[in-house]
Amino acid sequence: MRTDRVAVLGAGAWGTALATSFHRAGLDCVLWGRDAETVAAIVESRRNPRYLGDIALPEGMKATTDLDTALAGAGIVVLAVPAQTMRGFLSAIADRTPPDAVFVCVAKGIDRETGRTMSEIIDEIAGRDRSAVLSGPSFAADVASGLPTAVTVAAHDIEAAKALAAALSSRTLRCYASDDLAGVELGGALKNVLAIAAGIVHGRALGASALAALTARGFAELRRFASALGARPETLSGLSGLGDLILTCGSEKSRNFAYGAALARGDDLGGMKLAEGVHTASVAARMAREHGIDAPIVFAVDAILAGRISIDEAMSALMSRPLKTET
Numbered sequence: 001m002r003t004d005r006v007a008v009l010g011a012g013a014w015g016t017a018l019a020t021s022f023h024r025a026g027l028d029c030v031l032w033g034r035d036a037e038t039v040a041a042i043v044e045s046r047r048n049p050r051y052l053g054d055i056a057l058p059e060g061m062k063a064t065t066d067l068d069t070a071l072a073g074a075g076i077v078v079l080a081v082p083a084q085t086m087r088g089f090l091s092a093i094a095d096r097t098p099p100d101a102v103f104v105c106v107a108k109g110i111d112r113e114t115g116r117t118m119s120e121i122i123d124e125i126a127g128r129d130r131s132a133v134l135s136g137p138s139f140a141a142d143v144a145s146g147l148p149t150a151v152t153v154a155a156h157d158i159e160a161a162k163a164l165a166a167a168l169s170s171r172t173l174r175c176y177a178s179d180d181l182a183g184v185e186l187g188g189a190l191k192n193v194l195a196i197a198a199g200i201v202h203g204r205a206l207g208a209s210a211l212a213a214l215t216a217r218g219f220a221e222l223r224r225f226a227s228a229l230g231a232r233p234e235t236l237s238g239l240s241g242l243g244d245l246i247l248t249c250g251s252e253k254s255r256n257f258a259y260g261a262a263l264a265r266g267d268d269l270g271g272m273k274l275a276e277g278v279h280t281a282s283v284a285a286r287m288a289r290e291h292g293i294d295a296p297i298v299f300a301v302d303a304i305l306a307g308r309i310s311i312d313e314a315m316s317a318l319m320s321r322p323l324k325t326e327t
């Protein structure tokens with residue numbers, strides 16, 4: 001695997017933050033964005049005002065709107081566009097990418113049309129030996145600011161995951177390696193749906209006890225769901241499961257949590273930033289039903305977002321489920 005040159009595709013909050021981290025770590029990294037104004041701001045004023053507020057980006061960071069310039073010679077191609085655009089995006093760029101380059105998807109979601117994870121999409125379009133994911137508790141603003149962060153990098157082959165983790169790590173971004181792709185991806189995708197539920201609890205001022213209960217029962221649901229789909233349960237106790245759940249179920253800095261809180265308060269949702277859980281909720285609920293997985297919180301979030309039940313009805317239904325042994 002060639003790890004000396006990295007292309008980061010997608011100049012939103014997360015792509016910009018990761019490119020910043022890789023540049024600071026001394027990697028030869030080029031950030032690609034489709035929006036000329038954003039790329040010009042990154043190059044000329046060392047800022048990405050649209051997605052990263054006022055955070056100062058490092059001198060010398062390379063950014064371009066020219067895809068071929070970004071991809072030239074890249075051994076690692078980081079995919080940082082929203083999950084629901086991943087299939088179309090990768091299909092469009094795969095042939096323009098060096099044939100030995102590995103794709104590292106950093107989006108957190110499940111494809112709504114097909115129920116496939118992001119690595120399954122890469123497997124299908126580019127091949128199993130070229131697919132990897134990076135996931136874990138990591139707000140873009142924290143990473144771009146150089147605050148300490150730890151994530152998991154997963155690939156089918158543990159040696160490939162280790163090589164990627166070593167290449168992308170730095171003194172501020174610590175990457176652990178895993179070969180449990182399903183566990184790492186489902187942890188990242190489902191925590192977004194659970195964070196919306198946590199935001200609803202917060203927005204309705206239901207109290208800290210309710211938020212702790214929701215987070216703990218959400219974790220049980222996360223483990224059940226991922227295990228039923230072939231993940232190792234212990235992976236969900238790691239960074240891209242419990243770690244990310246703790247982060248996003250407890251902070252309005254999370255866009256998914258903020259979305260749930262705004263929904264519960266009856267705020268205007270127009271203009272809110274990308275909350276992937278909104279798009280993952282329905283496909284996660286569908287998959288849970290298909291696999292016979294007990295996923296009451298995911299079902300409730302899906303039903304609320306689809307307008308089938310009110311928040312009060314969902315709360316009442318969750319609290320009046322038959323009493324059971326804690327599992």
Ligand SMILES: NC(=O)c1ccc[n+]([C@@H]2O[C@H](COP(=O)([O-])OP(=O)(O)OC[C@H]3O[C@@H](n4cnc5c(N)ncnc54)[C@H](O)[C@@H]3O)[C@@H](O)[C@H]2O)c1
Pocket residue numbers: 010011012013014015033034035051080081082083085089106107108109138139140141273274276
């Ligand atoms: N923001 C974070 O803190 C964070 C952290 C970890 C993971 N993520 C994940 O990373 C993914 C991206 O999130 P983000 O915060 O960067 O979102 P964002 O909205 O800030 O940026 C998305 C970027 O993708 C671009 N884009 C959208 N559709 C595209 C298309 N079809 N072709 C090319 N470019 C396209 C947009 O122009 C934008 O630059 C999400 O899945 C998110 O869950 C985000």
Ligand SMILES: O=P(O)(O)OC[C@H](O)CO
Pocket residue numbers: 108136137138139140192195244247248253254255256257274275276
């Ligand atoms: O802002 P959110 O809710 O999309 O969360 C961002 C990251 O996924 C946190 O790890």
